[in-house]
Amino acid sequence: MKITFIKPNIGRMEHSLYVDQGRMEPLMLAVLAGLTPPDVECVLYDDRMEAIPLDEPTDLAAITVETYTARRAYEIAAEYRARGIPVILGGMHVSLLPEEAALHADSIFLGDAESAWSQVVEDARRRRLKPRYNGVPGVAQFGDVLPRRDLFKGKGYLPMSLMQYVRGCRFACRFCAVSQYFDRKHYIRAIDEVLREIEAQDRRFLFFIDDNIASDQKALAELCHALIPMKVSWISQASLDVTRNLPLMDLLQRAGNWGNVMGFESISAESLRETRKSPNIPGFSGYRDEVRILRDHGMQTWAAFTLGYDHDTPESIAATVDFALKSKFTFAAYNILMPYPNTPLYRKLEEQGRLLYGGKWWLHPEYRFNSAAYVPARMSPNELTAACHAARTRFNSFGSLLNRFADPKTHLRSLARIGAYWYYTLIFRKELYKKHGMRFGLH
Known part of the structure; x- marks a missing residue:
């Protein structure tokens, strides 16, 4: 067979x-x-x-x-x-x-x-x-079976090994399909299995593809303690509230964490409340403390922004780029707010008659990647699409790359980090322009 x-x-x-x-x-x-x-x-x-x-x-x-x-x-x-x-x-x-x-x-x-x-x-x-x-959502126990990484050979994947420790997330952001899928629960894999998988492969640079590796901060601390003697470098995806736990931030640094994809989503408190981005809201003050703590711990942060909330305008999107440039983030994603099926956001926009492409934008032959799939409140769909593309273009200009690179707290800490910065920023810059406006499917 x-x-x-x-x-x-x-x-x-x-x-x-x-x-x-x-x-x-x-x-x-x-x-x-x-x-x-x-x-x-x-x-x-x-x-x-x-x-x-x-x-x-x-x-x-x-x-x-x-x-x-x-x-x-x-x-x-x-x-x-x-x-x-x-x-x-x-x-x-x-x-x-x-x-x-x-x-x-x-x-x-x-x-x-x-x-x-x-x-x-x-x-x-x-x-x-x-x-x-x-199946049972969240079963993160692979038992004694290791992934068949031999199937990856010769396919030119990025030079990092993907792993997983936590599935799901305890938060309930309105736009998030992960929260809907896992019903706000998270599931933690046995640390011994994670360590055995690390030992079974050759790479020392890992990407934990967890939906939110900081969903359970106690479990994250346990993982960090186990990773310290492994002498690996790694990245993951984490909610911003981890910055309020300074002992854990110290532990992340000691355990070889270079940084994480973090959902900043918006620089507007109104938009954060609109989308129920609860990890970002307490004590919100424009992320001054969070950015300082990340940089003090040498984190090469991938800041993820979601743009197109009912409070957003072309001007607020431009201000989001200003904030990201000032913060010297390694990467920043300027994602258009997408109505993923069966999420609270999708149902809200459907009830308000604001969905485009008949609702099923993911199947519509006229939809193009990185385009708005709904009618925003304070601009047209085309204005939102153009503003987000302009944000990506500005953040990824060569002048921006050079300015962000000259940061001794993050990218200049080691030759390995210097190499990683240029390798990945240049790849993702190229992909940004290739993907924009792409058709879904081949036919």
Whole structure:
């Protein structure tokens, strides 16, 4: 028996195919391959950088689906099904919209797949695949099975190993699909498993892809203590409230944490309250203390901003860039507020009649990446799209890169950090312009 795992691309540019130079390892597909019995052949094809050999014999196509890749994932599924090969779709988008996904597959998997993947494999072996499987969300225990990282070889992924310690987040931001998926819960993996996985691979630079590694600060402290003797460098995603725990910030620094993706979201207290971004609101004073603490601990921060709240204007978006430049963030993402399906934000905009593209922007042939998918309150959709693109362009100009680089508290602390700064900022700068306005799907 043979299973083909597929990581779909977003789509294509207007006049050419798109190759994602900033692609990271699709960790969860390697986890599923690791959970697959050894007598089953596993192959991985990544649509972001290689052609999928659709005519290659296989017994099951397992495709992971995100909202941004849904249109392309359904195209790939249709190609396999036309050849008589059964398809199972999984991933967060499938769990948020199972009825939609079921139209494009022989089977769908809801929830986290580890708890029932063995059943899927056995049913596929007997050619009795069920229409739907239900996993238990948040099962972060991989047991004694390690991800099949051998499947990543030769695919040109960024030189970091993806890991996971915590799934889910205790907060309830209105725009967040993660909070909806995990119902505000978080699940913690056994530290011994994490350490064994680190020891089983060669890289010393890690990316914990946790939804919020600081969701449980006690658990994060335990991980840091365990990582200190491992002598690794790592990054993750963390809520901003971790800066209010100075002993933990010291511990993060000692444990080799270089910085984190952090959801600043907005520099407006009104917008933070609107979106219920509770980790950022207490004592809000324009993030002066939070930025100072991050820089004092040498954190190379990736600041994530979400733009397009009902209080936002083109002027407030420009002011957000001013703040990010002054703060000398390593990276900053200026994301348009997106109505992800079945989130509180989506339901609010739907009730108000403000959704564009018939609501299902992720499938609409006219939608373009980095475009507004709803009608903002204080500007037009085109104005919001243009303001966010201008923010990305300004922040990623070469003058900005040089100005932010000259910071002894963060990027100049070591040769390794200097190298990482230029390697990643230049890659993501290039990807920024390539992805803007890209079509979803290939057809």
